[in-house]
Amino acid sequence: MRIKACRKAHFNAAHRLYRKDWSDEKNTQIFGKCSNPKFHGHNYDLVVAVTGDVDPETGFLIDLKVLKQYIVEEVEEPFDHKNLNEEVEEFETLNPTAENIAIVIWNRLRQRITDRFDIEVTLYETPRNFVIYSGE
Ligand code: NI
Numbered sequence: 001m002r003i004k005a006c007r008k009a010h011f012n013a014a015h016r017l018y019r020k021d022w023s024d025e026k027n028t029q030i031f032g033k034c035s036n037p038k039f040h041g042h043n044y045d046l047v048v049a050v051t052g053d054v055d056p057e058t059g060f061l062i063d064l065k066v067l068k069q070y071i072v073e074e075v076e077e078p079f080d081h082k083n084l085n086e087e088v089e090e091f092e093t094l095n096p097t098a099e100n101i102a103i104v105i106w107n108r109l110r111q112r113i114t115d116r117f118d119i120e121v122t123l124y125e126t127p128r129n130f131v132i133y134s135g136e
Contacts (some may be wrong), residue, residue, distance in 0.1 A: 001054050004120075005061045009046040009071045011080035014039045015096040039083060044101070045124040046075065048109060052117040062117060074108040098125040102133040110135065 016039045017031035027035040034040070048071060050062050078088055084096040090104045102123040109119055124130040 002051060003054055003061050004049050004051045005064060005067070006047055006049045007064055007067045007071060009048070009068075009076060011044050011046070011076055012041055013044060013079050013082050013084050014041045015084045015091075016040070017095050017097060019095070039085070042125050044079075045127075045130075046071070046105065047122040048105075049120040049122070050113065050117045051120070062113075067113075070109055070112045074112065075105055098123055098129065098131045099133070102131045106133050106135055 015034070016036060017034040018027040018037075022030070024035075024037070048067065050067060052061055054061055082088060084091045084101070088096075088104075091100070094100050094104070102121045105123065106119060106121045109121070113119060118134065120132060120134040122130055122132045
């Protein structure tokens with residue numbers, strides 16, 4: 001029986017969207033306020049969904065305490081109250097858009113969670129704007 005278990009999390013982080021090979025004018029034109037050279041913050045909300053088969057022995061899909069711990073180690077500790085561009089390795093060369101942040105989170109969690117489970121990451125950059133990545 002396939003079932004999906006979800007865990008919510010939250011982090012605050014600063015970012016700037018820009019390309020080094022573009023002028024400030026072009027960066028502002030494409031990325032708007034998110035290209036402010038002084039950086040700015042967002043309150044990110046995260047939902048991590050894990051899909052798979054219920055273990056008949058325990059009745060669990062995944063121990064949510066364990067999933068919580070992976071999210072703490074892979075997302076909250078490295079991202080919360082950080083400048084994503086300057087303090088998170090992946091964004092040294094990757095624009096920290098909501099899309100790319102969701103992909104980075106998915107890749108980090110994929111390293112920790114067994115292949116028996118599918119993972120879906122939903123990342124809210126604002127209460128109304130969110131992206132979903134499931135590794136495709
Ligand atoms: Ni922004």
